[in-house]
Amino acid sequence: MGRPKVLLLGKIDHAHVAWQTIADIADVIQPKATNRDEFIAECKSGALDDISVAYRTFDSVKITGKIDSELLDAFPKSIKFLCHNGAGYDQIDIPACTAHDVRVSNTPTAVDDATADVTIWLLIGALRNLPIGIEALRAGKWRGSPPPKLGHDPQGKILGILGMGGIGRNVATKARAFGMRIRYHNRSRLSPELEDGAEYVSLETLLAESDVLSLNLPLNPSTRHTIAAPQFALMKPGIVIVNTARGAVMDEAALVDALASGQVSSVGLDVYENEPEIHPGLLENPNVLLVPHMGTWTQETQQKMEEWTIDNVRLAVKEGKLKSIVPEQTGLAA
Numbered sequence: 654m655g656r657p658k659v660l661l662l663g664k665i666d667h668a669h670v671a672w673q674t675i676a677d678i679a680d681v682i683q684p685k686a687t688n689r690d691e692f693i694a695e696c697k698s699g700a701l702d703d704i705s706v707a708y709r710t711f712d713s714v715k716i717t718g719k720i721d722s723e724l725l726d727a728f729p730k731s732i733k734f735l736c737h738n739g740a741g742y743d744q745i746d747i748p749a750c751t752a753h754d755v756r757v758s759n760t761p762t763a764v765d766d767a768t769a770d771v772t773i774w775l776l777i778g779a780l781r782n783l784p785i786g787i788e789a790l791r792a793g794k795w796r797g798s799p800p801p802k803l804g805h806d807p808q809g810k811i812l813g814i815l816g817m818g819g820i821g822r823n824v825a826t827k828a829r830a831f832g833m834r835i836r837y838h839n840r841s842r843l844s845p846e847l848e849d850g851a852e853y854v855s856l857e858t859l860l861a862e863s864d865v866l867s868l869n870l871p872l873n874p875s876t877r878h879t880i881a882a883p884q885f886a887l888m889k890p891g892i893v894i895v896n897t898a899r900g901a902v903m904d905e906a907a908l909v910d911a912l913a914s915g916q917v918s919s920v921g922l923d924v925y926e927n928e929p930e931i932h933p934g935l936l937e938n939p940n941v942l943l944v945p946h947m948g949t950w951t952q953e954t955q956q957k958m959e960e961w962t963i964d965n966v967r968l969a970v971k972e973g974k975l976k977s978i979v980p981e982q983t984g985l986a987a
């Protein structure tokens with residue numbers, strides 16, 4: 654039997670030492686394709702035959718497009734493991750992977766601190782109307798005229814967290830240091846230990862009573878547009894919303910309307926429905942604080958995410974298993 658073959662979809666930017674441990678035990682193959690059609694043709698040419706494990710980055714979607722049934726049909730049948738570098742894996746159709754006997758891993762926990770830090774930054778910035786002041790200052794108008802309306806303190810405000818996984822809980826811990834009262838809604842209630850004093854409420858109560866809403870739920874077919882026009886209508890008027898999860902968990906056009914009517918007073922966004930495009934209604938609105946998907950954009954976290962993904966690749970090559978299989982596939986035979 655020859656050496657195992659590992660497909661690298663995207664680049665290793667930081668964890669070169671860890672990646673060398675893969676090169677020591679496997680042949681690493683990089684596709685020549687630069688778009689999906691070319692990639693499918695390359696798969697069909699046999700150039701990727703015998704690959705058993707693939708490492709992929711978020712940006713590699715530019716080469717392959719979404720990992721869906723069409724792509725999995727083209728992949729060599731030898732592929733058994735797909736190791737995604739990222740916490741969110743909405744670019745991958747998990748049921749299709751399961752049907753094709755491909756196990757998928759992501760990088761939970763590695764992203765929690767960095768993503769929660771940006772969440773808090775957006776939360777404070779949106780509460781304090783900082784984008785209006787920043788824009789006026791850059792335009793040479795100091796605070797502008799009229800100046801931004803006064804912001805609000807986080808102390809004593811209710812922070813509603815929708816999605817209380819690792820990132821949501823990390824946001825809760827950090828927000829407590831700002832004196833916020835934490836409530837959450839999640840598919841299922843957490844143990845008291847994980848709740849750490851956060852109050853579990855229904856989605857309706859979360860929307861109706863939160864001063865600030867933080868979206869920390871994964872994007873999948875059942876969470877798409879969880880926040881849309883009917884949900885905006887239920888919210889406490891003047892609510893502040895922060896989204897560092899995925900743009901499409903919220904209906905962006907409905908958000909633009911809710912901002913225009915004042916139902917939502919301000920918003921802090923790291924993610925968008927059709928990245929890198931941004932709804933013009935968000936770009937035009939001074940009550941919108943935006944960053945371009947930089948939730949995990951730190952040296953330390955990028956390094957950790959690559960190393961975590963490489964750990965999955967190594968385990969898959971050596972032992973035929975994964976360190977962090979996605980929850981939808983836990984319990985499936987390896």
Ligand SMILES: O=CC(=O)O
Binds near residue numbers: 738739740742764949
């Ligand atoms: O967006 C970042 C991630 O999913 O890790």
